[in-house]
Amino acid sequence: MMVDPKRWQIGLVGYGEVGRILAEDLRQQDIKVSAFDIKLGGDQAAALKEHAATFGVALAASHAELTAKSDFIISAVTASQAVPVAEASAAAINQGTWFLDFNSASPGAKQRAAALIDGAAGRYIEGAVMTSVPPYRIKVPLLLGGPGARELEPLLNAIGFAAKVASDKLGVSSAVKMCRSIMIKGLEAMVIESFTTARAYGVEDAVLASLAETFPAINWEKQGAYFFQRVIEHGRRRAEEVREVAETVREAGLTPWSAQGTAERQAWVADLADEGLFGTKGTKEFARSADWRTEADRILAKIKRAT
DSSP: OOSOGGGOEEEEEOOSHHHHHHHHHHHTTTOEEEEEOGGGGSTTHHHHHHHHHHHTOEEOSSHHHHHHTOSEEEEOOOGGGHHHHHHHHHTTOOTTOEEEEOSOOOHHHHHHHHHHHHHTTOEEEEEEEOSOHHHHGGGSEEEEESTTHHHHHHHHHHTTOEEEEEESSTTHHHHHHHHHHHHHHHHHHHHHHHHHHHHHHTOHHHHHHHHHHHSTTSOHHHHHHHHHHHHHHHHHHHHHHHHHHHHHHHHTTOOOHHHHHHHHHHHHHHHHHHTTTTOOTTSTTTTOOSOHHHHHHHHHHHHHHHO
């Protein structure tokens, strides 16, 4: 494998929002990038192919094709697919190829994925993305874990990442991510539930004023709109992540009451989005309302119709 990371052939498993952002930033450095996504076989294929053509990304027809020709692999799929992707990639991975698991999976899932990749002579590294990717792009704070993390860290940072080693032990960086998500994804779910309920009773102004008094550093109007936007657009992926969060809590010996509720609320909003309640997916207007009340009113109107 080449030592200079700028000469790597990088393979992206997952060509969703995160995968496309990474592809764009890597291609700006003239780094060769290939990608595979199961959505290439569905109704989103045209948009993905258009993006790939625009940025010079080669699309592969399978996990095996992508893995076999890659020097460095990044798995950026939904949480539930982290272990299946590792299994599919292990079947064709070349000896010594780095495999960076970018997914929001539990420490136990990361350890199972590592066993598959390392067992096939690849080099598995877990990565925990510590905040939303779009504002930071490739420089999103990234915690690395695993026996080879210290070796990979400078190579990643040389191609634009903002990676930092959390531990040589697998599972530590994921535990940090998962515990943070109990709070962050839980706050998203609570804001949607609280604000929508407050809107139903006509007390939203009083609730927002009380929140501002208790937490004056937060602009609750702006933050509320942002939370509604992100959950409407990414609730399905967030629900999967929080189910992994719940598994992390179980692995610690606790019952994940909060995480389970968060996953249900995130999935519920995702179901409404799939039904078209918030507009047409893929349009510029979808999940971009600057006023959370617009989306809350849509939810309340649907509830009223259902009763």
